[in-house]
Amino acid sequence: MASKGAWKQATQQQQQEDQQHQQIAFGMVQPSSSAAGSFMNKETGAYDLGELDQALFLYLQGHDHPSVQEQKRKLDQIFFREGLGITTPTTSASKRPTERSMELVKPSTADPGKDIKPADKREGPKKGATSGSEHEGPRTPDSKTLRRLAQNREAARKSRLRKKAYIQQLESSRIKLSQLEQELQRARAQGVFFGGGVFGEQGLPGGIGGISSDASMFDMEYARWQDHHHRLMCDLRAAVLEHLQENELKMYVDNCLAHYDELMNLKSIVSKSDVFHLVSGVWKTPAERCFLWLGGFRPSDIIKILLSHIEPLTEQQILAIYALRTSTNETEDALTQGLEALQHSLSDTIASDELSCPSNMANYMGQMAMAMNKLSTLEGFVRQADNLRQQTLHRLHQILTTRQAARCFLALAEYFHRLRALSSLWLARPRQE
Known part of the structure; x- marks a missing residue:
């Protein structure tokens, strides 16, 4: 019996403490129409963050009470209207999917210059190296490279000379051939060549002088x-x-x-x-x-x-x-x-x-x-x-x-x-x- 009486007494004491906490939270949140005004600094027009934090703490402690839930919705409307952007646990949970979707959209709508930051980090050493090499000046080739370049130039020069000589030879041959063709045509027109085995006027084979066409x-x-x-x-x-x-x-x-x-x-x-x-x-x-x-x-x-x-x-x-x-x-x-x-x-x-x-x-x-x-x-x-x-x-x-x-x-x-x-x-x- 004594234990049952003690248990009832402890239960009642706990209930009284819960009611006191709810009343305190209700008393802090109740004047919803003037909540935003009490948190404002009249001189500067800014919110007092210390009082705002204390009110949020008490507000979150009594979120299970129905009246407190009503006050939460009103306070959310006030914060949304004033543009504070403070969300409750219930609203933050509902906003997480939208925030993730916005984060996925951000790379495509962001500044193009910011998208290539990793590439800039990778290209950083290259730019530094090129700038360093530019300060050093052009590199001088070694003796082996210079000798190979000289040999290539000499070979190209000889090739040009051979090609020029070959072209001149072809041109001189063409001129000689044209001259020989003209001489043959002129000789045929004068009747010098009569063909093999044909005798000319003087009885000589092939015509004048005895020279045949062969x-x-x-x-x-x-x-x-x-x-x-x-x-x-x-x-x-x-x-x-x-x-x-x-x-x-x-x-x-x-x-x-x-x-x-x-x-x-x-x-x-x-x-x-x-x-x-x-x-x-x-x-x-x-x-x-x-x-x-x-x-x-x-x-x-x-x-x-x-x-x-x-x-x-x-x-x-x-x-x-x-x-x-x-x-x-x-x-x-x-x-x-x-x-x-x-x-x-x-x-x-x-x-x-x-x-x-x-x-x-x-x-x-x-x-x-x-x-x-x-x-x-x-x-x-x-x-x-x-x-x-x-x-x-x-x-x-x-x-x-x-x-x-x-x-x-x-x-x-x-x-x-x-x-x-x-x-x-x-x-x-x-x-x-």
């Missing part, structure tokens, strides 16, 4: 070959002076050897149509015709000229060169004797008594046919002489080293150049009557 074309091709040969010799001489390696120098030597092969092919073509043009040597200069042998130079003379320009030679090379000279001399002697025999036989055929009787046409045509067959042998002699010249050059190329072969071709070109220069001086000499 022979004239060979002369023009030989002039072109001489120009190309001069350029090859200049390149070979420059390569020898620069002391190029064996594999690089070999390319120039092979080009020279192939160029001589091209000349032999041209001669073989014209020998089939007009072998007398090659044997007469009218396509050569006067000084070169003095040493003419079966439409060209003697191979033994080449070996004799080159022996003084390709030293020093090994013992094996000397033996091979002397063996080559011996075989070359023997072949030359055989061809010379055959040519002399042909000349004697042809002379006897033409001077025969059977040709002195024009009444016997059968014998006359028989003797002329025999002379024609003997003349066809001359073509074989010229072809064998060209083959001997070609084989001699190839054999020397095999015996000698690459550098010795280069000096060999240079000495041979210089020899013929001096003969042509001698011919020019001879033709330009002053003549006295």
